[in-house]
Amino acid sequence: MEKFILAIDQGTTGTTALLIDRQLRVRGRATVDFPQHFPRPGWVEHDPEEIWFSVQQAVRRALQNGHIKPGALAGIGITNQRETTLLWERSSGRPVANAIVWQCRRSAEICEELKNRGLEERFRQKTGLLLDPYFSGTKLTWLLRDGPELHRRALAGELAFGTIDTFLVWRLTGGANHVTDVSNASRTLMMNLEDLSWDEELVELLEVPGALLPEIVPSSSPYGQTRGLEFLPDGIVVSGMAGDQQAALFGQACFNAGEAKCTYGTGAFLLENTGEEIVRSQNGLLTTVAWQLGGRTSYALEGSAFIAGAAVQWLRDGLGVIPAASDIEALASSVPDSGGIIFVPALTGLGAPHWRSEARGTISGITRGTTAAHLARATLEGIALQICDLAGAMGEDRGQPMVLLKVDGGAAHNNLLMQLQADLSGLTVVRPSMVETTALGAAMLAGLGCGFWTDVAALSAAWSEERRFLPQMAPEERGELLDAWHRAVLKA
Numbered sequence: 001m002e003k004f005i006l007a008i009d010q011g012t013t014g015t016t017a018l019l020i021d022r023q024l025r026v027r028g029r030a031t032v033d034f035p036q037h038f039p040r041p042g043w044v045e046h047d048p049e050e051i052w053f054s055v056q057q058a059v060r061r062a063l064q065n066g067h068i069k070p071g072a073l074a075g076i077g078i079t080n081q082r083e084t085t086l087l088w089e090r091s092s093g094r095p096v097a098n099a100i101v102w103q104c105r106r107s108a109e110i111c112e113e114l115k116n117r118g119l120e121e122r123f124r125q126k127t128g129l130l131l132d133p134y135f136s137g138t139k140l141t142w143l144l145r146d147g148p149e150l151h152r153r154a155l156a157g158e159l160a161f162g163t164i165d166t167f168l169v170w171r172l173t174g175g176a177n178h179v180t181d182v183s184n185a186s187r188t189l190m191m192n193l194e195d196l197s198w199d200e201e202l203v204e205l206l207e208v209p210g211a212l213l214p215e216i217v218p219s220s221s222p223y224g225q226t227r228g229l230e231f232l233p234d235g236i237v238v239s240g241m242a243g244d245q246q247a248a249l250f251g252q253a254c255f256n257a258g259e260a261k262c263t264y265g266t267g268a269f270l271l272e273n274t275g276e277e278i279v280r281s282q283n284g285l286l287t288t289v290a291w292q293l294g295g296r297t298s299y300a301l302e303g304s305a306f307i308a309g310a311a312v313q314w315l316r317d318g319l320g321v322i323p324a325a326s327d328i329e330a331l332a333s334s335v336p337d338s339g340g341i342i343f344v345p346a347l348t349g350l351g352a353p354h355w356r357s358e359a360r361g362t363i364s365g366i367t368r369g370t371t372a373a374h375l376a377r378a379t380l381e382g383i384a385l386q387i388c389d390l391a392g393a394m395g396e397d398r399g400q401p402m403v404l405l406k407v408d409g410g411a412a413h414n415n416l417l418m419q420l421q422a423d424l425s426g427l428t429v430v431r432p433s434m435v436e437t438t439a440l441g442a443a444m445l446a447g448l449g450c451g452f453w454t455d456v457a458a459l460s461a462a463w464s465e466e467r468r469f470l471p472q473m474a475p476e477e478r479g480e481l482l483d484a485w486h487r488a489v490l491k492a
Contacts, residue, residue, distance in 0.1 A: 003074040007443035015054040017062035020443040028066020044101040077240035077446030079247035080164035085139040107138035128287025137189030161212040174227035181241035186289035219291035220449040240446030251441030253463040264411035268308035283393035284353030303352035303390035311345040332377035340365040341378035353393040423473035
């Protein structure tokens with residue numbers, strides 16, 4: 001019987017299940033959305049049971065769509081929205097509160113409190129992260145402070161903490177395994193980058209009882225087997241896990257130091273593999289674990305642009321410039337340049353390397369000759385220019401410039417955006433044959449963990465590119481545009 005790997009990509013707005021064969025081809029696919037909950041301005045929650053229902057439905061439909069029997073599954077890989085935080089009862093597996101989503105800002109005061117105590121550099125040195133509500137640790141602090149009874153139960157060992165990967169493994173294995181992989185643990189503000197263990201000092205500073213925490217495990221390893229599920233038979237090994245951006249880096253076959261990928265979604269995430277070296281950024285980037293595989297740990301530098309595809313959505317929904325997001329390429333291609341327009345898409349502040357939450361979007365250079373096409377092209381340039389800043393910061397941190405960038409995500413289908421990215425950054429941009437690299441990375445890790453593939457060389461041989469975009473812009477023109485961009489960013 002032909003065997004497959006099931007990849008569960010549990011994202012912010014929905015869950016995708018993919019069935020991957022040995023040649024890295026998708027043989028079944030399904031996506032199931034679930035609701036977002038906004039109890040107050042700036043607060044974002046998910047109902048964990050709604051997430052679990054979406055996982056079950058996505059897996060069922062992917063198997064049906066691929067005409068594949070559950071018994072043909074050799075292993076399961078999980079990738080997930082990374083910092084989303086939840087608590088559940090160990091005895092029943094029931095959540096005790098809604099999950100606090102990575103986008104939620106409710107723990108901002110806790111972050112400020114820790115900064116005012118002079119602790120930010122200690123957290124940064126130990127974890128590679130900033131003290132920001134984005135990360136899991138302060139969300140967990142908030143949950144325990146807000147519910148004194150939860151804190152009591154946590155101390156008594158009655159509750160379990162996890163990010164989404166941990167919760168899914170718990171549910172898939174019938175509560176037998178309470179684990180998180182190193183890539184997800186590295187996003188909690190509680191894991192020490194040096195020894196890959198929960199840091200006792202940081203855990204104490206965040207007021208987290210140690211009994212809550214899962215075991216930290218490699219990204220590719222047999223964690224447990226399915227048990228007691230209605231939608232899958234018992235005994236399928238769960239053998240791969242990584243946070244979404246790290247999974248995309250692995251799915252892009254960026255196995256070696258210096259290899260990088262950018263995922264273009266609502267925002268954009270650029271990660272560069274730094275190998276076994278922990279590179280501590282001097283340029284506003286995050287240091288994170290990429291994965292642990294075969295006893296070796298790979299690290300990465302990460303930079304995020306808060307707004308990428310969301311800028312195109314704003315043109316569509318806020319301004320009515322285009323009827324559909326896919327129409328931007330044709331409109332922007334109808335003019336040879338942006339006519340001097342510079343759009344800084346800081347619609348929710350600026351992320352790395354600037355970290356200016358107070359920044360707001362600006363559009364400069366408007367004249368009577370400005371058209372909707374110029375604005376559309378400037379929007380694509382603004383997305384690409386943010387990535388140029390991140391790539392430049394990574395080059396400075398590593399002491400050597402980036403030369404090639406692999407791309408994925410929905411906006412990577414936009415040929416003009418990819419050409420602009422190559423032109424403005426001076427990088428060769430490579431688009432893979434399979435752009436759903438987040439789920440692919442989870443499948444690849446799981447397949448290595450259960451013996452479906454023998455080594456990364458087998459994966460490299462199966463990975464393929466669809467198109468390359470080479471820089472075509474003259475260096476002088478590129479320099480002028482970058483200078484104009486940096487002047488505009490200062491005014492945002």
